[in-house]
Amino acid sequence: MGSLISQIQAVVAMNLRSLPQRIWMSLATLFAVAIVVAVLLAFLSMANGFQQTVKNTGSESLAVILRAGSQAELNSVITRDQVNLLSEAPGIVRGDKGPKVSAELYVTVDGIKRSSQTEVNLPLRGISESGISLREGFTIIEGRMFEPGKNEIVVGSSVLREFSGFELGNSLRFGKTTWTVVGVFEAGASVFASELWTDVRTLQSQFNRGSSAQVIRVALQQPGDIGAITEYIDKEPRLNMDVKTEAEYYQEQAKAMSDMIFFLGWPLAIAMALGALAGALNTMYNSVAQRAVEIATLRAIGFRGVSAFLGTLVESLVLAFIGGLLGTLAAFLLFDGISASTLGGSFTQIVFSFELSSDAFVQGITLAMIIGLVGGFFPALKASRVPVMVAFSVDP
Amino acid sequence: MTDTYLVLKNLTRNKLRLVLNCFAILIAFLLFGALGSLQHAFTAGIELSADNRLIVVNKINFTQPLPIAYVNKVRAIDGISKVTHANWFGAYYQDARRPMVGLAVDGDSYLDIYDNILLSDGGREAWLKERQGVIVGERMAHMHGWKVGDRIPISSNIFSQADGSTVWDMVISDIFRDKEPSADTNFLLFHYKYFIETQTFGKDWVGWMILTTEDSSLNERVAKAIDTNFANSSTETDTSTEKAFNRSFLEQVGSIGLIITSVIFAAFFTILLIVGNSMALSIRERTREIAVLKTIGFAAPRIFGMVLAESISLALIGGLLGLGVAVMLINGASSNPQLQSMLPNLIVPPSILIQALGYMLALGLITGIFPALRAMRLNTIDALNRG
Numbered sequence: 001m002g003s004l005i006s007q008i009q010a011v012v013a014m015n016l017r018s019l020p021q022r023i024w025m026s027l028a029t030l031f032a033v034a035i036v037v038a039v040l041l042a043f044l045s046m047a048n049g050f051q052q053t054v055k056n057t058g059s060e061s062l063a064v065i066l067r068a069g070s071q072a073e074l075n076s077v078i079t080r081d082q083v084n085l086l087s088e089a090p091g092i093v094r095g096d097k098g099p100k101v102s103a104e105l106y107v108t109v110d111g112i113k114r115s116s117q118t119e120v121n122l123p124l125r126g127i128s129e130s131g132i133s134l135r136e137g138f139t140i141i142e143g144r145m146f147e148p149g150k151n152e153i154v155v156g157s158s159v160l161r162e163f164s165g166f167e168l169g170n171s172l173r174f175g176k177t178t179w180t181v182v183g184v185f186e187a188g189a190s191v192f193a194s195e196l197w198t199d200v201r202t203l204q205s206q207f208n209r210g211s212s213a214q215v216i217r218v219a220l221q222q223p224g225d226i227g228a229i230t231e232y233i234d235k236e237p238r239l240n241m242d243v244k245t246e247a248e249y250y251q252e253q254a255k256a257m258s259d260m261i262f263f264l265g266w267p268l269a270i271a272m273a274l275g276a277l278a279g280a281l282n283t284m285y286n287s288v289a290q291r292a293v294e295i296a297t298l299r300a301i302g303f304r305g306v307s308a309f310l311g312t313l314v315e316s317l318v319l320a321f322i323g324g325l326l327g328t329l330a331a332f333l334l335f336d337g338i339s340a341s342t343l344g345g346s347f348t349q350i351v352f353s354f355e356l357s358s359d360a361f362v363q364g365i366t367l368a369m370i371i372g373l374v375g376g377f378f379p380a381l382k383a384s385r386v387p388v389m390v391a392f393s394v395d396p
Numbered sequence: 397m398t399d400t401y402l403v404l405k406n407l408t409r410n411k412l413r414l415v416l417n418c419f420a421i422l423i424a425f426l427l428f429g430a431l432g433s434l435q436h437a438f439t440a441g442i443e444l445s446a447d448n449r450l451i452v453v454n455k456i457n458f459t460q461p462l463p464i465a466y467v468n469k470v471r472a473i474d475g476i477s478k479v480t481h482a483n484w485f486g487a488y489y490q491d492a493r494r495p496m497v498g499l500a501v502d503g504d505s506y507l508d509i510y511d512n513i514l515l516s517d518g519g520r521e522a523w524l525k526e527r528q529g530v531i532v533g534e535r536m537a538h539m540h541g542w543k544v545g546d547r548i549p550i551s552s553n554i555f556s557q558a559d560g561s562t563v564w565d566m567v568i569s570d571i572f573r574d575k576e577p578s579a580d581t582n583f584l585l586f587h588y589k590y591f592i593e594t595q596t597f598g599k600d601w602v603g604w605m606i607l608t609t610e611d612s613s614l615n616e617r618v619a620k621a622i623d624t625n626f627a628n629s630s631t632e633t634d635t636s637t638e639k640a641f642n643r644s645f646l647e648q649v650g651s652i653g654l655i656i657t658s659v660i661f662a663a664f665f666t667i668l669l670i671v672g673n674s675m676a677l678s679i680r681e682r683t684r685e686i687a688v689l690k691t692i693g694f695a696a697p698r699i700f701g702m703v704l705a706e707s708i709s710l711a712l713i714g715g716l717l718g719l720g721v722a723v724m725l726i727n728g729a730s731s732n733p734q735l736q737s738m739l740p741n742l743i744v745p746p747s748i749l750i751q752a753l754g755y756m757l758a759l760g761l762i763t764g765i766f767p768a769l770r771a772m773r774l775n776t777i778d779a780l781n782r783g
Binding site: 035039109116271342 | 412413416417419420423424426427454455456457459460486488492493495551553554556560562597628629630631632634643644647648649650651659662663665666667669670672673674676677
């Protein structure tokens with residue numbers, strides 16, 4: 001047994017040391033694998049980054065209430081009376097200042113995307129003090145909070161990064177009204193960081209919305225439990241509303257986009273991996289053909305077929321592994337952390353960062369190793385079956 | 397023995413290698429065909445928009461309304477031939493999770509501007525007469541199995557009526573086609589009057605205006621005149637060509653074009669590496685043969701041509717197969733109703749086919765040129781000695 005292992009070691013070493021003889025073919029395979037892995041990781045990190053941002057937004061302890069059928073904050077309309085009725089619903093946390101309910105307004109304004117210099121939709125959210133107290137991760141990192149009754153805006157940190165014109169102290173014109181950016185806020189890596197916030201009453205009057213709101217957020221007594229509120233709404237004919245936990249709401253909003261990225265990314269990577277596999281097979285068959293005399297000679301002096309098999313397989317796996325690492329490194333350097341934005345469910349921009357997860361890393365290397373394994377297996381089989389006679393032929 | 401015969405023999409001498417190379421090229425052109433069509437589907441709306449059509453929206457954002465009085469004010473501006481307006485209805489049919497495109501429009505003027513919308517004989521008059529009338533695109537009607545005369549309840553995810561209901565009763569007056577067969581007809585149009593009188597958001601406002609200029613050379617001047625006219629008013633406007641508007645709308649989703657181009661580039665580069673090397677190898681393997689051919693009188697340019705013919709044939713075989721698979725894939729996908737509603741223009745356009753042919757020739761040339769040069773310049777004596 002010991003001799004078989006040393007045989008295998010010897011053959012593997014021979015294979016690897018002879019790599020420079022096939023340098024161009026080997027490099028081609030290596031780069032092909034690297035590119036496939038990099039493309040896969042680009043899509044996975046995009047899907048992951050987008051999903052993380054949206055996941056960080058939704059809380060289980062808040063419920064989002066919208067007009068029935070409206071699907072997104074942007075579409076919904078809720079009257080003052082309905083807000084008052086809903087505040088009476090059971091299952092809502094009641095503090096010193098009454099039930100923890102936040103009626104919010106959500107309008108769309110134009111911003112300029114830095115990367116493309118095109119106009120994009122940004123959400124301007126009208127919110128009250130009680131609404132802000134519902135958001136756990138909210139902190140002002142620069143400047144100060146807006147004052148109720150004044151045309152003042154605080155902007156999310158992602159807005160500042162991705163869109164131009166929202167720097168602290170800037171004046172913004174929306175129609176005939178002028179607003180001042182007085183602060184920058186951080187809200188975790190969440191969708192809120194892609195929003196502009198202002199006082200809800202001011203927004204209602206400046207955008208002629210009367211006393212109407214678009215979305216109601218309430219703090220739930222039991223996180224995740226919206227049963228009591230749903231029941232209350234069903235019994236009250238004046239309320240025609242959909243209730244979801246905030247976590248559920250944002251998951252639904254993000255589903256279409258992250259599904260699309262995911263389902264586009266994997267088929268693409270698999271198709272490209274098949275192309276790279278063809279390259280790997282080519283390379284390894286060539287390697288076997290080139291070393292046919294060598295392999296046959298080893299067989300003639302007593303080496304076993306399995307050592308030839310493993311020698312070829314390991315060569316292929318090593319090439320694929322280096323390719324996979326290279327691809328991962330390239331993806332990490334090129335994509336990880338880059339900021340991008342896309343349209344979310346409410347028809348406004350959501351800023352997110354590409355995020356390479358350890359999962360994606362494992363998947364990338366796995367894909368590379370599969371290419372190496374399949375690409376090496378069949379040529380290795382051929383290598384193990386090279387007839388001993390070949391060693392004695394004059395012209396291979 | 398003709399050259400064609402020799403090229404064929406060379407191509408098929410290592411069948412396994414031929415299959416592998418063809419497969420790699422197939423993958424590259426499959427990706428090109430499929431992704432190229434996808435990109436085309438995303439941008440098709442832009443290409444179909446007319447040159448002299450302008451869109452006027454609220455300067456704050458296009459989701460904010462405009463006063464209806466603006467329609468007549470704009471009509472008075474020089475250089476404009478027709479003006480109409482539209483409101484986004486946020487329509488859906490039964491299932492709120494499947495929104496559809498529905499616009500409340502002023503029928504007569506809208507059809508004047510969008511003359512690509514083709515109604516049946518008498519369809520226009522029938523629609524204009526019917527207060528609750530709606531005209532539905534062929535594709536949408538087909539998807540839901542609707543016929544002329546059907547009464548359909550269309551819900552809005554934005555608006556409600558005075559009694560709190562969010563469902564509007566409509567009667568299908570006609571089903572329309574588009575002049576351009578590949579254009580999207582997955583939308584419905586109904587009367588602004590019916591909409592504005594029944595919804596509760598307040599009267600006298602429109603979503604946006606569409607106008608045609610007398611000539612596309614006037615576009616810029618007219619756009620400026622409109623925006624200046626409403627500057628410093630309570631509602632300022634932002635006017636752009638329909639093309640620019642559609643393009644920037646698409647940009648909001650992200651740089652789809654850039655992503656697709658990068659993936660295609662990566663795929664081609666990979667295949668170039670693989671096939672190029674393999675081609676070089678097979679010529680190196682044949683060094684002695686080529687020397688023999690030269691010795692028996694094959695001129696250098698002829699050898700050069702034979703090698704190039706081999707690499708180009710390889711690219712064409714793999715490429716055409718890949719393109720064929722792409723066409724089948726796209727045709728299969730575009731008959732899926734869900735995909736169809738998302739990407740109505742999903743077809744393999746002729747421009748993609750022509751580009752693909754060009755890239756096949758280029759791939760064959762690039763992978764073949766160096767081996768061919770090498771073969772052409774081969775020193776016969778050296779090559780024979782080396783063997």
